Amino acid sequence: MKLVRFGDLGQEKPGLVDADGTIRDLSGIVDDIAGDVLTPAGLQRLRDIDPASLPAVGGNPRLGAPVGQVRKFFGIGLNYRDHAEETGLPIPEVPIVFVKATSCISGPNDAILAPADFKRMDYEVELGFVIGSPAKRVSVEDALDHVAGYCIGNDVSERSLQKGGPGEWVKAKSYDTFGPLGPWLVTADEIPDPQGLSLTTDLNGERMQTGNTSTMIFPVAELVSYISKYMTLLPGDVVVTGTPPGVGMARNPRVFLKPGDELVLRISGLGEQRTTIVAES
Known part of the structure; x- marks a missing residue:
């Protein structure tokens, strides 16, 4: 998977990039690409989702750093x-x-x-x-x-x-x-x-x-x-x-x-x- 965070600085939403290169909005599934979402169980949960079931993100949104809430x-x-x-x-x-x-x-x-x-x-x-x-x-x-x-x-x-x-x-x-x-x-x-x-x-x-x-x-x-x-x-x-x-x-x-x-x-x-x-x- 390719995971992204998109949107204005400080207001980024989580997303994934589908096989066609379209960003799909994950904000209805997870709050951020951070913490437990990055664990093996968290990533498997995202893999189990059909990207086509997620809202497509239109336009050319700003991309933030692909991981949030970095502690170290x-x-x-x-x-x-x-x-x-x-x-x-x-x-x-x-x-x-x-x-x-x-x-x-x-x-x-x-x-x-x-x-x-x-x-x-x-x-x-x-x-x-x-x-x-x-x-x-x-x-x-x-x-x-x-x-x-x-x-x-x-x-x-x-x-x-x-x-x-x-x-x-x-x-x-x-x-x-x-x-x-x-x-x-x-x-x-x-x-x-x-x-x-x-x-x-x-x-x-x-x-x-x-x-x-x-x-x-x-x-x-x-x-x-x-x-x-x-x-x-x-x-x-x-x-x-x-x-x-x-x-x-x-x-x-x-x-x-x-x-x-x-x-x-x-x-x-x-x-x-x-x-x-x-x-x-």
Whole structure:
């Protein structure tokens, strides 16, 4: 299934995308794509519904992030060997886990805000996964059973704020709109191997990033297992899993985002994001 949330900011309704690409309104069935809806039982309930029995959504509604009520939002640093090498940093021995504020989550095509004092904004296409059933100290072998589905994430970062060390990453990556997710959440049964997906980023029509999740240092199963050693992961928690090479700060010359720039992010099987950088007034 492809699950979506559509409508005005803060008033999103739950939906699913049928085989013809039409959004079907789920608001008569569930309140949101969140919490228990993401558990195995909750997803099975949605699978049992005939999409044709649901109201079709007309027009071209705004898409919000495909999961609501996110309690924890994590990122993984330097999780592609070639990205770590391009930054000149050591290859991590264990996953580098950092927090992004949940208030930075935005829709896949929403504008990304550029504050006047942020001069080194950067893009990072990333595979995101959403937890479906509680995970506490799970094994690598069982870890994927706890994943509800996958989506595109853009770990937007203000690089100047990372100079203070790892503890500063939360500030660099948490400004409003710095966490676009979507367009939809593709349930895990449709992505049998999350380690075989291609990722790309285009900036103003020029290809900047090309990668494949097969080159992740710590694959999704290892990340679920590792993080669950230190805290219980709950339905709706989101993790974006690192970015392939080609980020702006590692290019020569460096390329940072500016108002008017247009980004297109794609991951095979997960759709695309199209966002514009807008100066914050």
